[in-house]
Amino acid sequence: MKLLTQIPFSKAKSTIDYSDQLLLLGSCFSENIGAKLKYYKFQGLQNPLGILFHPLAIEKLIQKAVQQDVYDENDVFNLNEQWYCFDAHSELSNPSKEKLISDLNFAVERTMVQLKKASHVIITFGTAWVYRNTSTKQVVANCHKVPQSNFTKELLGVEDVKESLKRTIALVHSVNPTVQFIFTVSPVRHLKDGFVQNQLSKAHLIAAIHQVIDADKISYFPSYELMMDELRDYRFYAKDMLHPNEMAVDYIWEKFCEVWIGDSVGHVMTKIDEIQRGLRHRAFNPEGMAHQKFLTSLRGKIAYIKQTYPFMDFKLPEA
Template identity: 55%
Template sequence: MNFRTNIQLQKEENQIDYASKLLLIGSCFSENISKKLAYYKFDVASNPFGILFNPKAIETLIENSLNEKIYTDRDVFLLNERWHCFDSHSDLSAVAKNELIFNLNSAIKSTNKQLSESTHIIITLGTAWVYRFIETNAIVGNCHKVPQKKFVKELLSIEEISVSLKNICNRISEVNPKATIIFTVSPVRHIKDGFVENSQSKAHLISAIHETISIVNGRYFPSFEMMMDDLRDYRFYNSDMIHPNETAVDYIWEHFMRAWINENTASIMKEVYSIQKGLAHKPFNPNSEQHLKFLLDLNQKIQVLKNNYNIKF
């Protein structure tokens, strides 16, 4: 008997190999996938403005990057002895105002370059719930613990999300028509919004993505569906019962590889994995002849990958 409903994925076109340039933007689940890609030494950049959960915040990042926005004093504010920007995650916040502004403008430049050069852009949407700052009427990427009374909480409609995603795709296509855009919905549940409200939010995101990719050249990877309909068990969650645990992330990553990683790249990934395990090895005697020979062999393997595939360790 089969007690699982496995999701079967087809091989995608325009697959990823070691010549690919990857940009991941969105919720914390995109961080999990980017870490996997980085471990295997793919050319990957992730969340230049930190984790962004809603589609409007991601659209703002892409618009500002392609328009080469210059951040100034007017775009930042001081709260709890740190400087923040509503467009970015608190990871970019800083004690010094000039440091934050410099980091924001540096991220804009790097994102502009990545959007223009990436072969694959993976966008992970987390929630359709947004917070609109009353003072400016702008939807923010992060509230930075500003009192909630200064915001209006809204649920983006399917139409609003679809318009935002189409704009994202069109703007990217203007500068990089060959880029493959992959959308996915984060399996992380935003239950602080409420169980029903979280389900409504995810439904809006999924519906808007499918409406968008039926019109523009986009793809969908079902990470949300794998968590909800395939794994479907609390043993695949962390202790908070919200975030997927390592086993779940590995499972979804394996499906991503089957669908999106070129088969000819698999053998190189195995070699990278072997080297990574070797680099993490802690010897009992670092000066032993055996370990010195091990390091020499490891360095030779690294050099081969550098020369043949431009893989950097």
């Protein structure tokens, strides 16, 4: 008896292995997938400007990176003794204006470096709703709790999203013509926009992505559809009933691996998982013989992995 409908998947042509370089950009769900890739020690850069929810914000970051635009004091503002930039997430905010500007420019530089060498660019869009600053007429990536009276809220149309995607793709291809794009739509529900408005937003994103898909170099991974169609039960949501819980993230990650992670690295991921579990182990008797033997074995596993993959960095237990 089948108790759920399953989305059919097939292996991608350009799968990911440990020689590949990744760039992950987008919503908080990209952080979930990025955390999994980081856990398994894949090489890449994730959200250098923090979480970005909509296509125009991601396009602007890539544009600044490719064109080597520099942030200056005109791009930041002070609010409640903190300095912010409308192009970045609040996690980059800083009490020092100079430090914030430096961090912004370092993020743009890192993005450019990664764009040039990336084998895969993975972009997760969260919403098609955007906020436009009424004084500058610019769409912002984050409002930073600035009063809503300073913004107008707009829904990007399918054509707007499509044109932004085309510009983003062209910018990346101008510095890296062989890169593989993986677009996905976040399953996180943006119910502050409204139930109907959230679905409309997701529909605009999905429709636009499917108008730019290329059989070889631009693909779509159905994160949103997996949550809506396979995991269509509230037990797969966190307490806020908006975000996928750990079980749901693990399930979607397994499907991502099924499509995008090369079969040849599965055994390496298993060994890395053993190491990561070992590093999290807390002994009842740290000085005991059994634990010392365990640590010796763990260091041996790390040394073995690093012989083949020297870029992998593990926080070794102290002797």
